[in-house]
Amino acid sequence: MSKLTQEDFANFEAFVKKHENFIIAGHKEPDGDCIASSIALSALLRQMGKKAFMVSAGPFKRTETKKYENLFLQNISEFPVDTEYGLFLVDCSLIERIGEVGITENLYETFIIDHHKTAGKSTEKSIIKPASPATVYLIQQLFEHFNISIEKETAAILFFGLCTDTGFFRFLEDNSADIFTAVSHLVEKGANPKKTYEEMTGNKPFASRKLLGILLERTELFFDGRLALTYETFEETEKYGKDSRDSDSLYQLLSSSAGVEAIVSIKQESPTTCTVGLRSKDSVDVSTVAASLGGGGHKNASGLLRENTSIEDMKKDLLSEFAKIFC
Numbered sequence: 224m225s226k227l228t229q230e231d232f233a234n235f236e237a238f239v240k241k242h243e244n245f246i247i248a249g250h251k252e253p254d255g256d257c258i259a260s261s262i263a264l265s266a267l268l269r270q271m272g273k274k275a276f277m278v279s280a281g282p283f284k285r286t287e288t289k290k291y292e293n294l295f296l297q298n299i300s301e302f303p304v305d306t307e308y309g310l311f312l313v314d315c316s317l318i319e320r321i322g323e324v325g326i327t328e329n330l331y332e333t334f335i336i337d338h339h340k341t342a343g344k345s346t347e348k349s350i351i352k353p354a355s356p357a358t359v360y361l362i363q364q365l366f367e368h369f370n371i372s373i374e375k376e377t378a379a380i381l382f383f384g385l386c387t388d389t390g391f392f393r394f395l396e397d398n399s400a401d402i403f404t405a406v407s408h409l410v411e412k413g414a415n416p417k418k419t420y421e422e423m424t425g426n427k428p429f430a431s432r433k434l435l436g437i438l439l440e441r442t443e444l445f446f447d448g449r450l451a452l453t454y455e456t457f458e459e460t461e462k463y464g465k466d467s468r469d470s471d472s473l474y475q476l477l478s479s480s481a482g483v484e485a486i487v488s489i490k491q492e493s494p495t496t497c498t499v500g501l502r503s504k505d506s507v508d509v510s511t512v513a514a515s516l517g518g519g520g521h522k523n524a525s526g527l528l529r530e531n532t533s534i535e536d537m538k539k540d541l542l543s544e545f546a547k548i549f550c
């Protein structure tokens with residue numbers, strides 16, 4: 224269930240009552256949901272008469288997240304904080320996930336709001352709903368339960384968070400009526416789907432389109448077309464810049480090709496280092512491939528990094544691991 228219970232609301236309220244000031248921290252390498260959850264929670268706390276500030280280790284790599292960077296402190300040492308502060312962890316459950324932001328474990332009373340499967344179960348000090356497609360959906364329920372008005376800007380940011388984690392609703396299935404009800408509330412309050420879509424998918428460097436063309440042209444199929452593999456050389460990384468990488472579009476274009484069940488993208492980060500991105504449809508578990516080559520991740524999205532290797536060697540090792548799945 225992705226709906227909060229009366230107990231969840233009571234636990235949240237009790238935690239908010241105990242402190243006057245709050246730190247809000249999300250995971251490092253923040254995505255849209257993480258950033259939006261932090262911003263919306265901070266608005267909620269302010270409207271409940273509390274003070275809150277946000278911290279993020281960054282980096283704000285994705286185009287659509289960059290404009291929010293200046294709302295976050297990089298390290299809490301930039302701000303006088305005492306141990307009376309309450310700490311909210313959003314879109315992650317482990318203090319290690321927030322990176323180097325000057326927060327020491329167990330120093331602050333902590334409340335977790337998260338939707339990751341690895342986060343465990345809700346407790347008195349957490350709201351954890353793995354069935355929720357985004358953390359922002361949990362925060363929106365807090366607004367609505369406590370009857371706190373959702374300002375236009377907050378509606379837009381909640382909507383943005385939901386769109387990023389659901390691939391603009393493409394990942395939702397037929398059990399998501401509640402989410403669309405929530406979306407309808409956000410649009411009523413001023414969220415603009417067209418504008419958000421343009422912000423999320425636009426503003427990419429022209430060079431990134433060229434690079435996509437090269438990577439698509441180079442893609443090879445293996446195992447009767449079930450695996451698509453492409454790579455980016457170090458020279459290309461240098462020429463086009465890391466800002467021109469648009470893995471999401473690459474995966475989307477390749478996975479829409481008939482028969483393709485898994486996608487491999489090898490990126491040469493330096494003449495002797497490769498990173499590998501793996502994506503798959505539900506029929507294939509790429510986390511096993513990543514794990515056996517020293518990486519990790521989820522069933523349908525995982526990756527690895529290897530030093531002292533070449534694209535050719537990396538490709539050979541990957542194909543022999545995929546042979547175990549496809550042959």
Ligand SMILES: [Mn+2]
Binds near residue numbers: 256257338356357388
């Ligand atoms: Mn999330």
